[in-house]
Amino acid sequence: MHKNILIPTDYSRNAFNAIVYTFELFKNIDCTFYIFHSYFLQHSARGNFLFPEPEPSEYDAAARHSAEKMIFLKNKVNLLADNPRHTIYYDHKFGSFIDLIEEKVKKNDIDLIVMGTRGVTNDGEVAYGRNSVNIMENIRDCAVLAIPSNISYRNINEIVFPTNFKSHYIESEMKTFVKIAKQGNSPIRILHIGKETNLTERQKNNRSQLENHFKDLEFTYHWIDSGGVKEELLTFIDERESGMIAFVNRKHWFFGSAFTNPLVKSLGVHSKVPILALHDSRT
CATH class of the missing domain: 3.40.50.620 (HUPs)
Known part of the structure; x- marks a missing residue:
């Protein structure tokens, strides 16, 4: 059975670890992986009177920064992505994280979302990153697998x-x-x-x-x-x-x-x- 798997990334070490774990977990299964990053300017929400609407140059700068990060990630992933049973797509887009994840789940008929339990902040006192919690609570159309940052893949004994x-x-x-x-x-x-x-x-x-x-x-x-x-x-x-x-x-x-x-x-x-x-x- 073919699986469509979405792996959100914030370009952190924890997110990359989730990618490595997922590739190994599904090494014997035909899969299409969608590695996806969403970016957002904090003061870009319309109707926020505390901040002016960002200039087009700010959007362009954010897009370029995300694209550069994605190229770096793609090159890094390609060093370990040698499984003929796996197809990988990369994408990044501006917008609300949860809205974009919901869009990807429906558009690409996603069976499973895999992500690290914590992201860029890697706060050791926070159980789950905000994005992990939001996905598990708000994305109801597919299962979610959360990977702790400090583990490597091993055969699942039970x-x-x-x-x-x-x-x-x-x-x-x-x-x-x-x-x-x-x-x-x-x-x-x-x-x-x-x-x-x-x-x-x-x-x-x-x-x-x-x-x-x-x-x-x-x-x-x-x-x-x-x-x-x-x-x-x-x-x-x-x-x-x-x-x-x-x-x-x-x-x-x-x-x-x-x-x-x-x-x-x-x-x-x-x-x-x-x-x-x-x-x-x-x-």
Whole structure:
């Protein structure tokens, strides 16, 4: 199955690391990669009375600067892009980051967005960069894979999938998830949050649907008490040295209500585990 993958870049080291990781992760899959940069003049928003409208020369200067950076990045990527199964396109454009990403997702029929967890600022005290959070919260048409800046690719020994079985799964995104697991022969560890005996009929149906998605994969069930989710999930991952986390990001759930909690901070700042954010079909 061919995959269309969008890799936003801010020309940072973290963004380049995400490119390298992605090429290796999908080395055995036919892919078209779209490496994309958006640039924006902070005072260019119309109706902003605090700043005058930028001169055409300012737009031209920003465009030239972005083009120069993209040429440098392209030359750097070409040194490692020797996979005949991969096709790479490069683009940069002026405008709002989220608006342009949404445009690229629809125009190029994107299956997956991959990006670093932090960008140019690389603030060690910030769990996720603003762009990473915005994409995971606002781009609902495809899965998002966030790559920590301090990791290199290694075979994914297992993928942890925390769930309370209350989500409805998007078929196309689950196929991307399964594809990642299959190519690395990575078993799925379904980590149920809550008590096994207290499932509603809806939860049981969702569990059956999930098992159907994973029918060609090895998977096992594990349970953690809902009272200590953050700590127990982190302990589970650390003790097993799990290679990836995948979860269904119900809108404004993971990053909205939990953005400042220890789980997200730990995963974003200290973790060496990539995070695959899927979406609930009802949001």
